[in-house]
Amino acid sequence: MDQETFAAVDAFIEETLVPPDESLQGALEAARQAGLPEIQVSPPQGRLLQILARLQGARTVLEFGTLGGYSTILLARALPEGGRLVSLEANAEYAEVARGSIERAGVGDVVELRVGPALETLPALAEEGFGPIDLTFIDADKVNTPNYFAWALDHSRPGSLIVADNVVRDGTLADADSGDQATAAQRRLHEMIGAEPRVTATTIQTVGGKGYDGFTIALVC
Ligand code: SAH
Ligand code: DHB
Ligand code: MG
Numbered sequence: 694m695d696q697e698t699f700a701a702v703d704a705f706i707e708e709t710l711v712p713p714d715e716s717l718q719g720a721l722e723a724a725r726q727a728g729l730p731e732i733q734v735s736p737p738q739g740r741l742l743q744i745l746a747r748l749q750g751a752r753t754v755l756e757f758g759t760l761g762g763y764s765t766i767l768l769a770r771a772l773p774e775g776g777r778l779v780s781l782e783a784n785a786e787y788a789e790v791a792r793g794s795i796e797r798a799g800v801g802d803v804v805e806l807r808v809g810p811a812l813e814t815l816p817a818l819a820e821e822g823f824g825p826i827d828l829t830f831i832d833a834d835k836v837n838t839p840n841y842f843a844w845a846l847d848h849s850r851p852g853s854l855i856v857a858d859n860v861v862r863d864g865t866l867a868d869a870d871s872g873d874q875a876t877a878a879q880r881r882l883h884e885m886i887g888a889e890p891r892v893t894a895t896t897i898q899t900v901g902g903k904g905y906d907g908f909t910i911a912l913v914c
Contacts, residue, residue: 710737751827782833
């Protein structure tokens with residue numbers, strides 16, 4: 694088993710189950726043109742986010758890490774009339790690219806981008822009384838995933854879902870001696886969740902076009 698096989702299987706899944714979508718293709722193209730890193734969720738992963746949002750009947754969504762708006766558009770599309778998605782992005786240039794794609798995708802009224810490091814934009818969101826959040830997608834700077842999780846949990850309700858991307862990190866999650874700060878943060882996240890009576894959670898390892906990684910899904914009790 695190798696990366697070539699993982700990518701080929703993702704391609705087959707996309708061909709059969711996740712047909713190309715004009716606005717999403719447009720968002721990817723705009724991001725590529727602007728030189729953004731190609732680290733958005735894969736189409737099969739994006740579809741999973743949509744299924745979770747639908748199952749959840751999510752009306753209020755918080756996203757950490759907009760990049761070019763690919764996952765943002767996916768999630769916004771899964772919301773019912775009157776739904777709201779706030780997406781936090783540190784990089785103003787990325788946010789500008791995302792804004793264009795979000796508008797072109799026709800979900801500009803649903804999505805609100807907040808530009809700046811998330812830990813600096815969260816307080817205003819709290820003051821405005823944002824929440825309770827139905828679904829949180831954590832996909833920004835990985836060292837802060839535990840902080841974002843804690844914030845999301847405090848602004849959730851029983852039944853809310855919190856999803857965190859990139860927690861397995863090529864399997865380094867199992868390495869207590871990993872010198873990588875991002876990996877250490879995912880280990881802390883797991884220890885924190887394990888000791889947190891307010892959630893029941895699991896982590897699923899994944900392979901695919903983006904390599905070997907995984908995501909944590911936590912259901913607020
Ligand atoms: N969710 C996107 C991918 C996000 S990539 C998708 O799947 O389409 C991670 C993003 O987090 C990058 O755009 C990066 O600029 C942003 N980011 C990094 N540090 C951040 C911070 N402190 N606060 C908010 N966003 C941050
Ligand atoms: C990176 C970030 C992501 O959110 C991801 O899914 C893959 C890679 C990165 O920063 O390299
Ligand atoms: Mg990610």
